[in-house]
Amino acid sequence: MVLRWRCSPLLLLSLLLQSFVSADHSFENTAVVRTVEVAGSLVQVTTTFAVKALEGDASEYTIALGEREHERTSWLEAKIKGQAAILPLFEGGYDPEIGVHFYTVALPHAMKINETANLVVETVETHATYPWPEQASQKDPQSLKYETDLFVVSPYKTLVERIKFRTPTPNIHSYTNPPGLDDFTVEIPVTKSGATITYGPFNNIPITSAKEFLDAKQEHVAVHYAYDSPLVEVMKLKRSAEISHWGANLNIEDTFHLRNAGPALKGHFSRLEHQSTMFYGRPPPHVLPSLTVQLPAGIHSPYYYDLIGNVSTSHLRTSPSQGKNGRSQPSLLELRPRYPLMGGWNYTFTLGWDSPLADYSSYEKATGKYIVGIPLMTMIPGAVVDEAEINIILPEAATDVDYYPPFVPTESGITTHVTYLDTVGRPAIVLRYGRLTHKHAGVIYVTYKVPVTAHLKKPLAVATAFMGLFALGFLAKRLDISIQKK
């Protein structure tokens, strides 16, 4: 299983081991192109390193992340251009005085001198943008700001470097044009064309992960752009998946704490204005009247309620399931919160559904184990999940429980969960994650055994209970408790 890199816990780890990666000279970047796709709460950064080996069998390429990037980044993966295989990635340590984190990529094969390769590094940054201005009235538009360091931090020399910022709309209010760029280029350092801002090309950039460069030359740029879809954050997601063999059913229930992270509503909410903007068909971009969620295919009996009962305003378009491996398009759930979510407003709700267990599980004759694949989370498009807790409840008295999450959780463990006339209780797997993005939407595989006796536990228990009741009734009827006998 590929080790994928996650931020918060390993940050500590890396801080502990001060394994120092000095700038070595085994590589140079003939060309570096970074494309930053600024958007809502998720920003996708793709950096392509055209790498040239300067020494023989160089098999470990080092990439570096600046302090701020590192904090934001919740996903990092490296590939060779045009190849699907994701390259292994290791902690390279942290240099506190320059504040740079290093990661080493294990190249598929050791490179000979002057051999070149194109390395593609993809990162996803969360909470990288913030609304600006911070407040907006009901009719105002919504604009976001994104700030970052300009030059790609790398422990190697770079011949040509180009940085692009792509915004969702061509409507860009402003972008910084730093003065100090001229030492690396001769023509205009910054050009804007449509929805793209291009910095560079810059030539002959020295090693950027060096103190002198970071202090003197590293530039700080900001992009201020219009963004016209609401900025959704899921502050908390609690998923519990319950596997039932009697019902051949997999029940999944998500509890969301939704927040509109857009500009806070200025003044007060006026229903009149809301209704008129809705009526004229131009709802302000930072209002979230409803959201569409993709649910798995073949689900049935969904429910959508919050703390005070059922919410009647939701529509589900289910699509039939194609079994485990058939590619079927997902069911669409269009749900409306009780009230339109203005900037800064919260809304908590619970969403659940049943689905046939057969679509998710399979039985392995050889080992006698069941294998169930549980989707890790329900994706709300463009949203980041700040913290997630996933409970997987297995059938009663399941044994040899193993689970394989798509990537390492912050916490995990197995507890027992007692419900529905259980006698011994059911094993429940608990996983915790932080800062999940659409990239993390994986599948958790769980394997376990269920002995036949376990299946029969419940009916036996119930039967005995009823027998006891009847016996009591029988006695009570026959017993004569009157004081004087007639």
Add this chain to the structure above:
Amino acid sequence: MLLPLLALFALPLCLAASTEANHAKLVQLAAANDGVIRLDQSTYRLLTSPRRNWSASVQFTAMDKRRRCTPCREFGPSFNAVAKAWSKVSSAERDSHFFATLDFDDAMPVFQEMNLQSAPVVQVYTATEGPRQSASGRTAISLDFSQGFEAAPLAEQLSHYTPVPIPYKPPFDWSRAATFVFMALAFVAALRFMAPILRSRWTWAVIVVLTSLVMTSGYMFVRIRGMPHSGPNGQWIAPGYQNMFGQEVQVVSMIYGTLAGGFLMLTLIVPNNLSPQRQRMQVYLWAGVIFIMYSVLVSLFREKNRNYPFKLLF
């Protein structure tokens, strides 16, 4: 050169003096006809002079027969009663609140300038100066008769504005007491003659059944709401589900009674009849009666509750 200054000093004094004089005048007016000043236009002005350290409750009325104001004549006595009660309190308090009545025929212009269309009206004029100046700054407050024309509620309402609550006690009703005692005695006396009747269960049966019939056909509603016996232009079914006239009580209880009677006949009396033909006839008769009355009842209910879907015969 000193004079204006002097005048300036004197001004408040003489004003005060004038209020004093007015007050004294009112006091002796009140004393003259036990507690209720009978106002005319001038005395009204006096009583309601903008600078007053007293309060007053004035009854605007039209006692004269020609005005045909029955409520006025109904209300007058209770107002006087309250005033009388007020005249009992110690003079200090008594003289700081006056009761007065203003008849339409005595001071028509006052009625006009206050454009009062209806009588009786009770206005309370609070003190504009002195310790008892009203907090809210409202000088004239008109009472509402939502609780009827009796003296007790009036006294209670007025007590909010008087320095001390009005010591009004409803007069003890000797006649009622006497009748009550008499009835009791008569009952005791008649007891031995009435004993067989009282001890026959069927007397009680009749009483009980009648009571429950009357009650379940909405008698208390009519009683409490004071509904008329029948509506204008002689309609006797009040429109609306939560509404009814006095006559409906009679009709409905009659229907209920008939239906109950029919059941009793079928159950108790008919089987005792030992000639097959007559019995058969009675059975069909009563079954028919029940069915017809029942459908009458249902149609009556449809009258009250328009969107009731079911119906029998009619």
Add this chain to the structure above:
Amino acid sequence: MPFAYQLPSDVSPATVANTSSLLRIIALALISGAAIASRLFAVINFESIIHEFDPWFNYRATKVIAEKGFYEFWNWFDPTAWYPLGRVVGGTIYPGLMATSGVIYSLLHAINLPVDIRNICVLLAPGFSALTAWSTYMFTKELKDESAGLLAAVFIGIVPGYISRSVAGSYDNEAIAIFLLMFTFFCWIKALKIGSAFYGSLAALFYFYMVAAWGGYAFITNMIPLHAFALILMGRFSSRLYVAYSSWYAIGTLSSMQVPFVGFQPVRTSEHMAALGVFGLLQIIAFAELVRTHVSSKQFQSLLYASVVGMGITGALAIIGLTYKGWIAPWTGRFYSLWDTGYAKKYIPIIASVSEHQPTAWPSFFMDLQLLIFLFPAGVIMCFRQLRDEHVFVIIYAVVASYFAGVMVRLMLTLTPVVCVTAAVAFSSLLDTYIDPAEPDVLEDDSNTGQDAPTSGTSTAVSTSSPAPSLKKAKKAAAAAPPAGPLDGLVSTVTAAVSSSKKAGKPRGVFGLDTRIAVLINALGMLFFFVMHCTYVTSTAYSSPSVVLASTNPDGSQHIIDDFREAYYWLRQNTPETAVVMSWWDYGYQIAGMADRPTLVDNNTWNNTHIATVGKAMSSSEEVAYPILRKHDVDYVLIIFGGLLGYSGDDINKFLWMVRIAQGVWPDEIQEPNYFTPKGEYRVDEAASSTMKNSLMYKMSYYRFAELFGGNQAVDRVRGQQMPKVGPTLDYLDEAFTSENWIVRIYQVKKDDPLGRDLKTANAFAQGKKRKRSKPQVRRKAVS
């Protein structure tokens, strides 16, 4: 001996008995099923949700029990209610309901059934209605026989008069109270019948439960003494009566005093004095009886009687004296207003303002009881025919309850059981008469009376009614007995009746099959109609949880109007935990339950002044109201406004009550007449009085309402009046939230102006600045 139709004669009595008992059990099971099912309309049409207002508090309290346990609940002080006063909940409620569902909750969880507490609360009432049907069956069985009992059970199971208070979701005290009422009465009658202390104490036990569950326990507290007293007057004092009453009163009273909310009332208030007095009287009489058995001299007995009477009178006088001294509290207003019907309107407007305290018009009687209402008198007559002790009870119950039901709509609930019982008695005796196959001979013949006993027995068995022939015979005989018979001819026991029947053994019965069929078809048709009626009434009238409103789309599908929850949930999610919400008291419990925010006043209206304060704030002008709001730390003001949707139960329609209640406390600041037009009409349009237009309630209701209509004429759909083009303006409050259909409007109370200006001027200043920018906006509106 002729028969209208033949019966299988080769059936052994044992088989008959077993079959009938089996049938009875099945019937009862089916009845329970029907009773529960017919109360689930609300859940099916809407969802499993708590209804109306008070239930929301009970639900909240129950959650406390379920989560924190009983002791926490017992000394629960709720600081969020009646802000800033708070409320000692443990001591100011009848905990029976919450305790019941708490117990059920923990039982289910003990056997690992994780049922949501909400569902328990929602389904409690239907569940207990099944029990009510059963206890009514037991009760009626004591009066007549099983067949009548089953009929009574059916009636109480589906009669709207009871369903109205026990649909799924109406989680109120009445939900369990009626079962307790009927079962206590059953135990009482049983105890009286067989003079058993066991049933007496059982009655006491359930009486205690009743006391813990519902304020209406006073009904039992006075019914049983009344019954006992009546029996004494009828010269029916017996050791059975003595045992039953003493055991009930002693245990019942002592245990009832354990409920904190009741405390020492049983010995301190007039409501309970009747019971005490009768208890004393019984002791005296018992003593007298005892002495009489030992002493024989005539004079002494007369003297004894004199002394007994004297003691009785002195006792009564003593109670009266104590009442005057103030040792015994006089009747409470609620109770008193039942006798002096005008009392509440004058002195307790809060009680009078509640719609369910209005008198009952006959249509609602018919709506709630349908054919039972006229079977009721017939049944009472039946009770008079064989005047056993329990019949006396039913008769008294009938009179008292029918009076109460006439005075107050909500007391229809106490009338319903007795109506069902008596109606069942009447109806089943009709069925008995016409199902019995035995035909009398035309000529007199004494011998047959003896013979047709077994046949009638079997016949009843077939008709799933009583297999007790002797009892039936007794009744028939009783029927035959001349009305003005000897007083104690048929009263005391069954045997006596049988013997009397032998005396007046007049053959009676029905000739021919056609007559039978005619009558029976008629009867069954009526029953069928009754079922139709009940279903209709339940589904249309009594099954909507006033929290969620339903309307129908043009295409006929149901459209849910969910404004209340929308607004409450907004409060819950987007305001600070401690934000104080002011609203009229009707919505206090809902806000506490759904929005989970502190409220100024709520539906337990214990503090008139506090409510009047809210009323004053609502009904006076902004300048006057603002200091009041600030003094009470009010952050949000919530009002209900139906003008857009035509929802008639809104605050403008309740406004006059606010005014009246406020006037009761500040008569010289608030006057009801000022809110009417000079012509004395209650209007909200141009013609409305200035006081009305300046009142906070009016402003909050119609703030920016006219703008919603664009250029067109704004219309208030409830009042059906045309609103002025320019709506009111607010200086001291901000519109914070308005629900989708404008039913709920929430306003935030402005904090003091930072520059220390008066908010009005500050606002005017801001307006002046803004005007230029907002102009085009306005014009665009005018166009559309």
